[in-house]
Amino acid sequence: MPAEEGGQGVHEGGQGPYQETQAVKVDLPNGWRPRKYQLPLWRYLANGGKRGVAVWHRRAGKDDLALHWTAVAAHLRPATYWHMLPQYAQGRKAVWEAVNPHTGVRRIDEAFPPALRKRTDNQTMTIELKNGSMWHVVGSDNYNSLVGSPPAGVVLSEWAIADPAAWGYLRPILDENEGWALFIYTPRGRNHGWDTYQFALGHDGWYAERLSARDTGVFTEDQLQAALAEYQSIYTPDIGEMLFKQEYLCSFEGGVLGAYYASIIDELEEKGRITDVPYDSAMQVHTWWDLGMADSTAIWFVQHGPFETRVIDYYENHGVGLEHYVKVLQEKGYVYGQHVAPHDIEVRELGSGKSRKEVALSLGIRFDVAPRMQVIDGINAVRQLLPRCYFDREKTQKGLDALRQYRTSYDEKLRVFRKTPLHDWTSHAADAFRYGAITRAPANPQELKDAEVYVMPQIDAGGWML
Numbered sequence: 001m002p003a004e005e006g007g008q009g010v011h012e013g014g015q016g017p018y019q020e021t022q023a024v025k026v027d028l029p030n031g032w033r034p035r036k037y038q039l040p041l042w043r044y045l046a047n048g049g050k051r052g053v054a055v056w057h058r059r060a061g062k063d064d065l066a067l068h069w070t071a072v073a074a075h076l077r078p079a080t081y082w083h084m085l086p087q088y089a090q091g092r093k094a095v096w097e098a099v100n101p102h103t104g105v106r107r108i109d110e111a112f113p114p115a116l117r118k119r120t121d122n123q124t125m126t127i128e129l130k131n132g133s134m135w136h137v138v139g140s141d142n143y144n145s146l147v148g149s150p151p152a153g154v155v156l157s158e159w160a161i162a163d164p165a166a167w168g169y170l171r172p173i174l175d176e177n178e179g180w181a182l183f184i185y186t187p188r189g190r191n192h193g194w195d196t197y198q199f200a201l202g203h204d205g206w207y208a209e210r211l212s213a214r215d216t217g218v219f220t221e222d223q224l225q226a227a228l229a230e231y232q233s234i235y236t237p238d239i240g241e242m243l244f245k246q247e248y249l250c251s252f253e254g255g256v257l258g259a260y261y262a263s264i265i266d267e268l269e270e271k272g273r274i275t276d277v278p279y280d281s282a283m284q285v286h287t288w289w290d291l292g293m294a295d296s297t298a299i300w301f302v303q304h305g306p307f308e309t310r311v312i313d314y315y316e317n318h319g320v321g322l323e324h325y326v327k328v329l330q331e332k333g334y335v336y337g338q339h340v341a342p343h344d345i346e347v348r349e350l351g352s353g354k355s356r357k358e359v360a361l362s363l364g365i366r367f368d369v370a371p372r373m374q375v376i377d378g379i380n381a382v383r384q385l386l387p388r389c390y391f392d393r394e395k396t397q398k399g400l401d402a403l404r405q406y407r408t409s410y411d412e413k414l415r416v417f418r419k420t421p422l423h424d425w426t427s428h429a430a431d432a433f434r435y436g437a438i439t440r441a442p443a444n445p446q447e448l449k450d451a452e453v454y455v456m457p458q459i460d461a462g463g464w465m466l
Contacts, residue, residue, distance in 0.1 A: 026113050028075060029068035037216045038065050044207045045069050045180070052182045053200040055193070055210040058247045059218060062184035063095060066155040067111035073180070074133035075116075079152035081135045086162040087424060088139030095157070096125045096137050140166040141425055144318065152179040159185040160193030161256075163425035164401060165316070167196075187252040189262060192401050194252050213248040224248060258407040258417050260379050260430075264386045265404050274400065277310050277392040279303070284337030285312070287329070288436030289367070290428050291345055291356060292318065297325060298428035300399060300436060301334065309440070311391045314399035316428060322356065326363045340439050341367040342431070370435035375421065378434040385437045402429035 034042040038061060041054055046069075056062050063083075070081050085091040098107045112127050112135065114120075119128040125137035138146060140162035150173045156162060167181075174181055183200075185193055200208035213219050219227070227248060232240030235257075245251035255262040268274055279285070280303055288300040297320075301313035315328055329336065345357045345367055357367050373381075391400055406426040408417045421427065 026115055028072050030110060030113050032068050032110065034065060035061065037211060041207065041209060049207055050180045051205060052207040053197055054184045055187060055197055055250050057211060057213045057250055058186060060211060060216055063157055064107065066182055066184055067107060070135060070153060070155060071111045073153050074129055074135060075131055077152060078132040080149040081133065081153045082138050082151045083155045084138050084140055084143065084157060084166065086140050086158050088142045091125060091137040091139055143169055152177055154181050156181060156183045159183045159196065160188035160191060164192040164398065187246055187250055189255045190252050191404055210250050212250045256405050256407050258409060260406055261382065261386060262404050264383060273390045274393050277312050277390045279312050279334060285334035286338045288432045289341045290432035291341060292428060296428045298432040300432050302436065309385060309389045311389055311396055314396040316398060322360055322363055326365060339365050339367050340370050340435050342435055343369050343372055345369060370438055373438050378438050381437040382434050385440055399429040402426040403433060406430035
């Protein structure tokens, strides 16, 4: 269907619009066509689908499809669109500067040809199209700092390692403006990526698909076997096989490479220790804090039983003062005991000359400062404490997801794990839990033995212990 000069239309075949100018006509998607296995997802989106989950193996073309679909969508509906990576800095390397090895052209130039653009801002990774649409590369670590028009379409790339709070922020926006969201990722164990996929499988209006390398035919069997052998050579046979199954076969059964606590938490789940853990009003609630300035503040709420630690609640927020968190504690209505904070709470601020510990005291919270300890020693303290813990499945879900994914990174060149944790969205919850763990006395053998046989009381519908 022809378009007016400078206007929009739909190209023959109905896959998307084209943009016409005085000098050039661009047919979208620009010289790109979905592969056979990509067609079902493309058709779902082209037919108005709003929630897509694509758990595809590495090199299956997830981001390529997402970029080209966004270019089409941006011309069908002038609006703001986001391509979100777990970290903002990661977006520059993985999307903004990424080059298609088959063509030698930047992927964003293939999806958003310069002829269709009004402005390209390299610093903010923003493209303004001539039809008024805006496209941004963003990170789940800075989504809440963005200003301007809310998005009408979002690609959540590498969703399994992104901050799950990003979807809590985006969902009401997209619901209100009838926008779409596309989750694209390979698995990282049974974390929020697994939960998203399972939810999509069971709900109308969602598209869910898991494609392994053997489903798509992107690699030959010889190539897959070579990849397996290489992984096993680099990471040891067991870890290498786990990573191969994760990256190429889209298995959710593996853990996160370099995760400090994932295997312990998996054992807790197998033993039924991630369950309903009600507040016991006869016991004090202790809070463990990580106080952020520019970053988030995280708070764990725990009760200490005779042989176990009951983790009953978790709260995290950002960009608000101590007054906000004091109000949150008051509204929860718990009877509080000890409040534990990191040592930097005693640092005096330049403006007021007061420390945050003093400010908190003026608001009614008396903090105890966690002992100074090397990070790795604190991590070991958490490892000792976790086997004695019960977690409330619903109220601590975000914090528990963070603990499960808290990890070090792997140095591919030296073939060793780095000695320091990776700083990302998981750090706040993990640091707060670490400060609490190092205030607890280490378990003696008898206590650990008793904890193994301790059973959480059962609660009836009225909240009474059976």
